Amino acid sequence: MWQQYEIQLQTRRRGFHLVTEEIVSRLPGLTDISVGLMHVFIQHTSASLTINENADPTVRSDFEAVLNRLVPEDEPYYQHTLEGSDDLPAHIKASLLGPSLTIPVTNGRLNLGTWQGIYLCEHRDCGGSRRLVVTLQGG
Numbered sequence: 001m002w003q004q005y006e007i008q009l010q011t012r013r014r015g016f017h018l019v020t021e022e023i024v025s026r027l028p029g030l031t032d033i034s035v036g037l038m039h040v041f042i043q044h045t046s047a048s049l050t051i052n053e054n055a056d057p058t059v060r061s062d063f064e065a066v067l068n069r070l071v072p073e074d075e076p077y078y079q080h081t082l083e084g085s086d087d088l089p090a091h092i093k094a095s096l097l098g099p100s101l102t103i104p105v106t107n108g109r110l111n112l113g114t115w116q117g118i119y120l121c122e123h124r125d126c127g128g129s130r131r132l133v134v135t136l137q138g139g
Contacts, residue, residue: 001036003029003136011129012122014086016050016060020118024110029136031108036138038110041100043131046090046124048097054117063121067093090123097121105138 007026009019023040024030030038042049053059071092073085080088101118104111120130 001029001032001137001139003027005029005134005136007132007134009120009130009132011127012120014064014122014125014127016063017120017122018054018060018117019120020054020110020112023118023132023134027134027136030105030110033105033136033138034107036105036136038103038105039100039135039137040103040118041133041135042120043133044094044099044127046087046094047127047130048094048099048121048123049101050097050119050121051101051103051112051116052119053115055115060119063119067096067123071096084125086123086125090127093121093123105136 005027007023009022027038040049052063068089071089073089078088080091103118122130
């Protein structure tokens, strides 16, 4: 069985945001899967997805701080700057973290670890709402 959903996430400020429940709540077919996979793909080049700590919010702020140090804004050698100082750094950060995740599904639920959650990694100051394509496979 294959199912596919397009999900529009609400607009969020720059940073790392837990979106696990926002995604799962829009997947009515998830509960029909005993064993399978969920693939999530973000249709943007300046935001990304990752899985990490779902309990302590300081992990999310630390992620933002570290990535901002790794990929700073306003570097004189950047050429892609027409859309603002956060544009090229957002593309680089999105490439580092990636546009997709694959998560096992067991008995109608995501088979994540106890402390794992799905992050929307918003790398722009004003990125707008983000679109996801979620594909479920299994039976």
